[in-house]
Amino acid sequence: xxxxxxxxxxxxxxxxxxxxxxxxxxxxxxxxxRAMGHDVKGSEKRFLSFLKTLRNAPEMNPSSFGILSRAxxxxxxxxxxANLTELSVALVTKLDRRLIEFASIPREVLKKLSExxxxxxxxxxxxxxxxxxxAIGAEYKADxxxxxxxxxxxxxxxxxxxxxxxxxxxYLLGLRSK
Amino acid sequence: xxxxxxxxxxxxxxxxxxxETKRIIASIxxxxxxAYYHELVIYAERKCRRLYWKxxxxxxxxxxxxxxxxxxxxxxxxxxxxxxxxxxxxxxxxPVLFLKSLIDSLVSDLVRGEEHKRTxxxxxxxxxxxxxxxxYEVPLxxxxxxxxxxxxxxxxxxxxxxxxxxxxxxMHETIADRPDxxxxxxxxxxxxxxxxxxVLMKLxxxxxxxxxxxxxxxxxxLVEELLRKI
Numbered sequence: 001x002x003x004x005x006x007x008x009x010x011x012x013x014x015x016x017x018x019x020x021x022x023x024x025x026x027x028x029x030x031x032x033x034r035a036m037g038h039d040v041k042g043s044e045k046r047f048l049s050f051l052k053t054l055r056n057a058p059e060m061n062p063s064s065f066g067i068l069s070r071a072x073x074x075x076x077x078x079x080x081x082a083n084l085t086e087l088s089v090a091l092v093t094k095l096d097r098r099l100i101e102f103a104s105i106p107r108e109v110l111k112k113l114s115e116x117x118x119x120x121x122x123x124x125x126x127x128x129x130x131x132x133x134x135a136i137g138a139e140y141k142a143d144x145x146x147x148x149x150x151x152x153x154x155x156x157x158x159x160x161x162x163x164x165x166x167x168x169x170x171y172l173l174g175l176r177s178k
Numbered sequence: 179x180x181x182x183x184x185x186x187x188x189x190x191x192x193x194x195x196x197x198e199t200k201r202i203i204a205s206i207x208x209x210x211x212x213a214y215y216h217e218l219v220i221y222a223e224r225k226c227r228r229l230y231w232k233x234x235x236x237x238x239x240x241x242x243x244x245x246x247x248x249x250x251x252x253x254x255x256x257x258x259x260x261x262x263x264x265x266x267x268x269x270x271x272x273p274v275l276f277l278k279s280l281i282d283s284l285v286s287d288l289v290r291g292e293e294h295k296r297t298x299x300x301x302x303x304x305x306x307x308x309x310x311x312x313x314y315e316v317p318l319x320x321x322x323x324x325x326x327x328x329x330x331x332x333x334x335x336x337x338x339x340x341x342x343x344x345x346x347x348x349m350h351e352t353i354a355d356r357p358d359x360x361x362x363x364x365x366x367x368x369x370x371x372x373x374x375x376x377v378l379m380k381l382x383x384x385x386x387x388x389x390x391x392x393x394x395x396x397x398x399x400l401v402e403e404l405l406r407k408i
Binding site: 008009010011012013014015016017018019020021022023024025026028029030031032033035036037038040043044046047048050051054055057098130131132133 | 204205206207208209210211212213215216217219220221223224227228231232246250253254257258272274339342343345346349362363364366367368369371372387390391393394397398399401402404405406
């Protein structure tokens with residue numbers, strides 16, 4: 001273990017604790033930055049925009065594949081796409097934002113996605129396993145800072161979907177046993 | 179004036195990125211990135227404030243840079259593959275420790291850039307410009323190790339010293355009812371990490387994290403005043 005540095009002075013003694021904020025919650029970190037006089041909202045907005053630029057770099061994003069963007073390329077509206085995949089607008093939106101646990105998505109749904117999008121199965125599967133994203137352009141539309149919801153189990157999402165028809169809900173829930 | 183060429187943030191210069199690094203970066207969601215970002219900005223802010231305090235110089239980084247732009251530059255270099263994340267040295271899925279080392283290196287370079295008539299900042303940190311205008315390279319290990327180089331040898335400003343002594347006294351008073359907090363505060367001021375403090379205080383790491391959380395909650399109200407003065 002290292003010894004205290006000889007050069008540790010009153011500045012370090014008073015502020016050294018600020019060097020170890022790992023594991024604090026996002027809200028705790030925001031509060032600390034506000035106390036430091038930072039414009040947290042503006043800072044997050046700039047960073048998320050910057051992050052988007054980085055993620056769109058060709059090397060980071062060898063396939064620019066996205067579920068809804070691919071559907072749009074094929075001339076499908078979100079409603080048409082939801083109908084063709086036997087899902088709902090809410091479900092395809094959640095899939096597009098990767099808010100559904102990949103392991104819980106039935107094989108049949110993945111197969112249908114690749115068929116309708118006319119791509120190999122690898123593309124939607126790779127896409128859906130990446131980290132969740134905020135809705136495009138939705139950051140800070142509200143007054144509060146954005147909070148990303150936890151990833152949801154596919155069947156829980158089906159059960160809580162208020163927009164889906166009962167017939168389609170029953171079909172999707174039936175895939176659980178397969 | 180800073181003559182150093184500074185790249186536009188939207189200009190991405192991709193080099194080869196290791197598959198492991200790419201996999202980890204892709205798995206980090208926006209919310210986690212925001213938490214990492216705040217953690218890094220707090221770290222960079224303290225580092226820069228220390229620099230201003232020690233050198234008694236202007237309270238700004240050269241070239242209009244801020245702790246935030248330095249953090250974004252570090253993250254950008256990670257994405258671009260311009261700095262390689264050594265997964266043996268910085269294991270796990272969390273890039274923060276690696277990025278902190280990169281921030282140390284960038285801040286060091288920034289100051290060295292000032293010393294070199296402000297010609298070196300935000301070039302590839304291996305490349306340096308001599309006072310004659312020639313470029314040369316230094317080993318990366320040296321870059322990471324010489325962050326203390328910006329520390330001034332000038333005597334500290336007595337007024338500031340008195341302020342800090344008073345602030346330390348008030349911080350101690352704020353936590354005086356909890357000897358365990360006083361111990362944590364002392365160790366963190368000596369530069370020990372929570373893991374090291376866990377060994378020193380013979381406490382589990384979770385208990386140490388609870389102490390840290392409580393300490394931060396108690397001291398946060400004093401932070402604004404502290405930073406306003408330095």
